[in-house]
Amino acid sequence: MAASVAAWLPFARAAAIGWVPVASGELPPMPFSHRRTKDEVVNLNVSGRRFQAWRNTLEKFPDTMLGSREKDFFYNEEKNEYFFDRDPEIFRHILCFYRTGKMHFPRTECITTIEDELAFFGIMPEMIADCCYEDYRDRKREHDERLMDD
Numbered sequence: 001m002a003a004s005v006a007a008w009l010p011f012a013r014a015a016a017i018g019w020v021p022v023a024s025g026e027l028p029p030m031p032f033s034h035r036r037t038k039d040e041v042v043n044l045n046v047s048g049r050r051f052q053a054w055r056n057t058l059e060k061f062p063d064t065m066l067g068s069r070e071k072d073f074f075y076n077e078e079k080n081e082y083f084f085d086r087d088p089e090i091f092r093h094i095l096c097f098y099r100t101g102k103m104h105f106p107r108t109e110c111i112t113t114i115e116d117e118l119a120f121f122g123i124m125p126e127m128i129a130d131c132c133y134e135d136y137r138d139r140k141r142e143h144d145e146r147l148m149d150d
């Protein structure tokens, strides 16, 4: 499954550090054999912002909406994409969760917004990464206290 991605990692890393091939000749042949793997790119349209992910990446977490058949309710056959009328800013972090298994979130967002998005996509707050979890817990407590005061 991850083989096709792994094969391209050295190239992606090289591109990231600005590595330029010395040889200007032909590039090595493409590993077409990887096409035989059943993985495919999934198009995700979140309020007009387009995201793409490997289907296998999403299916790493089958208990979530994107990882299950549940997302088929949002599929637009004509456009070959899934459309979600949700917050694209937070979706970026949700997609990151599928890639890394860790859910991080921006501190500038209201905790309620984050919880709403997580609930919609079926991601448990327990999946929030250690680096963000304490902050999430503190802010949730603060938020709940503020609501009680009102």
Ligand SMILES: [Zn+2]
Pocket (backbone or CB within 6 Å): 103, 104, 105, 129, 130, 131, 132, 133
């Ligand atoms: Zn974090």
